[in-house]
Amino acid sequence: MPIISGEDFIRRIGAMKPTIWLNGQKVKERLPDHPEFNGILNSQRLLYDIQNKPELKDIMTFQSETTGDIIGTSYLIPRNKEDLVKRRHMIQTWAKETGGLMGRSPDYMNTALTAFASSAHLLEGKEGCFPERLQAFYENARQRDLSFTHTFINPQNNRSTLAYLDENTLNARIVDRTSEGIMVRGAKLLATQGGITDELLVFSTPSTRDISEAYMFSIPTDTKGLSFVCRQSFLTSQSSYNSPLASRLEEMDSIIIFDSVVVPWERVFIYDNPYAVSDLYRDSAFIPLNLHQAVSRQIIKLELLIGVAESLVRSLAIAEYHHVQEKIASMIKGLRTAQALLFYAEEKGEEQDGVYLPHRDTLYMAVNLFQEHYPKYTEMVQHLGASGMISIPSEEDFQSQMGNDLRYYLQANSLNGEERVALFRLAWELTMSSFGTRQTQFERFFFGDPVRVTQTIYQTYSFEEEMELVKKFLRDEEQ
Ligand SMILES: Cc1cc2nc3c(=O)[nH]c(=O)nc-3n(C[C@H](O)[C@H](O)[C@H](O)COP(=O)(O)OP(=O)(O)OC[C@H]3O[C@@H](n4cnc5c(N)ncnc54)[C@H](O)[C@@H]3O)c2cc1C
Incomplete structure (x- = not known):
């Protein structure tokens, strides 16, 4: 079939x-x-x-x-x-x-x-x-x-x-x-x-x-x-x-x-x-292939978050402020880091028993970074949107006799009030609603407790090259 x-x-x-x-x-x-x-x-x-x-x-x-x-x-x-x-x-x-x-x-x-x-x-x-x-x-x-x-x-x-x-x-x-x-x-x-x-x-x-x-x-x-x-x-x-x-x-x-x-x-x-x-669990293709799935998906999620954040910035005309640029830039750095780690993991993959597996440690790091950073990114969106995240009347309000007033008084930049509220409702639902906070908890935990993922990264890292480098400086100069 x-x-x-x-x-x-x-x-x-x-x-x-x-x-x-x-x-x-x-x-x-x-x-x-x-x-x-x-x-x-x-x-x-x-x-x-x-x-x-x-x-x-x-x-x-x-x-x-x-x-x-x-x-x-x-x-x-x-x-x-x-x-x-x-x-x-x-x-x-x-x-x-x-x-x-x-x-x-x-x-x-x-x-x-x-x-x-x-x-x-x-x-x-x-x-x-x-x-x-x-x-x-x-x-x-x-x-x-x-x-x-x-x-x-x-x-x-x-x-x-x-x-x-x-x-x-x-x-x-x-x-x-x-x-x-x-x-x-x-x-x-x-x-x-x-x-x-x-x-x-x-x-x-x-x-x-x-x-x-x-x-x-x-x-x-x-x-x-x-x-x-x-x-x-x-x-x-x-x-x-x-x-x-x-x-x-x-x-x-x-x-x-x-x-x-x-x-x-x-x-x-x-x-x-x-x-x-x-x-x-430990030796199968499960961890590398599912981490590869997770990081690939998270990249798209971060693109959406950046798009929402930048739309808020433009609607409020706040792009000139330094901290605003810093916030968006930190999300872009997160995005590019995740993309780079994903490509590296694919490039450095290895065949194991006939299956081509992406580089597992690299993907663990990408997921662990996302566990740490995603909650911070959502907080940045909350900061950028400020009271706009709360001034979000419903569809029913726009259909009521107050609709025209709301369309006028809630306008921002090139958006009328109804369009602007649609954008802010999206930002609110993504980062502040029960749906949004569950998304944050999901990214923190769905591939395991971030604390133990961090421990795994430490415990499974080989340190070979690093220790070799240290040895070089501990050798007698004559040798
Ligand atoms: C939204 C969401 C959706 C999920 N969906 C699924 C799903 O579809 N299928 C599924 O199987 N699971 C799912 N999970 C569960 C997820 O895999 C677990 O949340 C994750 O593995 C952590 O386990 P736990 O929640 O039992 O936390 P716990 O293990 O109970 O941890 C609780 C606290 O204790 C600390 N702690 C516990 N043990 C240790 C230790 N040994 N060392 C250090 N600190 C420790 C943790 O750091 C944490 O702060 C989902 C979780 C969430 C939040």
Whole structure:
């Protein structure tokens, strides 16, 4: 089967009957018709349609070497640098549609599954591991163009170093192994777009020590016993004037509860083996390829942020002030640094077991810098916009009898009041609303705790060249 269209995607998601809880109620409507989910599902639909555009065929698709079918590039295992660059073009084509604000555009998890499957040989001959099932699952997923979300994290009740001694674990764990499969009970965090994708990929945290918490599997979103409990929605208005971002891109995040969920064996890739879990996480293509996806997307997001910031500057005629120039320049420096790191990582990539992987340390640095800087950039936008970020009447106000007054008194530079408020609403939603602050928290944490990412950079850096240089100056001059 070739790539799906947006319509195929909506039909498939509409046919699912997952258990989703929102505001204390079980969601009963067909998901594409539900007011909280139709915006994001419609945005996903547009992404699948982009995949089908004939003029983008070379970027967005490739021909399967096994079936000859046309497959989405997000499922492409890069065999050389050209494949990796093609993957970047695909990621950024999709990211331009969403302003880089959709953390779980299909390419994120398709990349994860592709990366794990391309490293399935790491599971070869290990207890409780089924590399052939992982590869077959990947093949099936790409043939059907399935969409995924994932959950890796355990409930946050005990993060001390001795947490593994805690007998009252809340973590999802294997409670039975039968001829049918494994049975899982407990909870896991946090699934962005949980409940609104075809599949849920479940993976242990890599530091797992308990064998019953060491697994990797994938299940359909509407599997019996699986519940998604949504946070409060950040969609405040369906109007794209009032809410230019959340009305299209409120992805939702959910807590996942496994109530004796049976995972059939053909969907179990690892069980009861903590070493296999940590080896696959650490040594597979997952980290380099998913970091490559993340940095490619973040570049587009930063372009959007710079565009918004500079539009505020022009609308307020404040470009002459030194601190204003400094703020925009610091965002531009961040953008150019991210681009340079991404290109360097592609250039310095290496083939590993037939897969061309970008330079992992460089991408870790790019993501870590973004974790640090993105919150500062959003604060800069707040500073530039000042009270304009608050003087943002709604679409309804402009339609009322006060509309003409607002259009007149809120004008700025070449924009009438309604146009100017549209710009400031965009800036407010991006940086100050619940939607915007969630975006900031997402960029801080989605690829892991920034503190531990920084530690990883330090701990995995080789220091060889630097130490050699030091030695040179410690040698006796005569030598
Ligand atoms: C908006 C959003 C969307 C997300 N979407 C997903 C998703 O789709 N799927 C998914 O699986 N996950 C998702 N996550 C979870 C994300 O992966 C985690 O937030 C991240 O890995 C950090 O884990 P934690 O939140 O449990 O923080 P914790 O590990 O609980 O950290 C809490 C605090 O304790 C500190 N701390 C804890 N342990 C240590 C330590 N060993 N050393 C130093 N400091 C420590 C941290 O620095 C932090 O300040 C999402 C998170 C957010 C915010």
